[in-house]
């Protein structure tokens with residue numbers, strides 16, 4: 001069967017491979033892949049910045065944003081043939097640490113977790129894949145192809161959950177949120193902010209393309225200029241050092257800044273710690289980072305996608321590429337693109 005693979009840490013090793021079809025273990029689902037979303041992590045894997053093949057193997061199947069149709073399932077379980085599912089990316093470490101032991105593998109303490117399509121476990125960009133019953137999330141058939149957004153949405157569901165937990169350290173009545181960056185992560189962050197009844201502002205350098213209208217359709221404001229703050233929550237979704245420095249300069253009391261984007265290293269941007277410390281201490285501010293998601297967050301994300309306008313979600317998928325000629329284009333960065341999806345079914 002066809003699969004997109006790399007030799008981890010070897011730039012230029014991306015190829016469309018022919019690999020043996022997997023065999024289902026007793027506790028696993030056998031799944032027909034329908035679609036796989038592409039994100040910056042895939043490009044960084046292809047460029048050789050990180051990534052690890054499964055133990056004893058040289059190549060890694062890519063793909064962590066999945067959507068599949070169940071072909072076979074363990075009898076008596078939650079799934080049956082024909083159900084649509086999304087695979088959970090991170091799996092608990094083998095020790096397991098205290099967090100992995102209770103299903104909070106997104107907060108793993110020893111770093112020995114595995115991740116499908118990233119770290120020591122094959123991803124979902126093969127025509128057929130297997131996944132443990134406990135590591136699959138059922139999705140509504142009505143969502144269609146938009147269900148491929150569940151994995152990135154789970155990361156934002158976790159971010160919002162943690163923002164609210166931090167907010168509840170005191171009286172919590174947030175009104176305004178700023179989202180920096182209108183890529184898929186920023187747009188899903190804005191969707192969930194709007195669903196919470198917040199006045200959402202989205203800042204992005206693009207002034208054309210689909211992003212401004214996608215933001216406005218949420219009832220949110222879109223702009224490219226910088227502001228002076230005035231927020232309860234900032235969701236930083238670019239990872240750009242200059243933008244991080246800008247949002248860390250906000251003086252708003254009780255501000256919660258959530259960092260979701262990874263900065264490309266190294267950077268020349270300098271931060272004067274003294275004024276930042278003064279705003280943090282005197283304003284009870286919190287800055288925190290977040291990555292990944294556990295099952296609870298996938299379920300929260302599934303609810304958020306089900307409540308969203310289906311047409312809006314579908315418009316986030318700006319390119320669909322089949323695993324045929326020119327399939328490599330799926331991994332190219334295209335101006336104005338929001339989410340590229342690889343289609344694995346004919």
Ligand SMILES: [Zn+2]
Pocket residue numbers: 092093096097098099100101105107108109110111112113
């Ligand atoms: Zn762990």
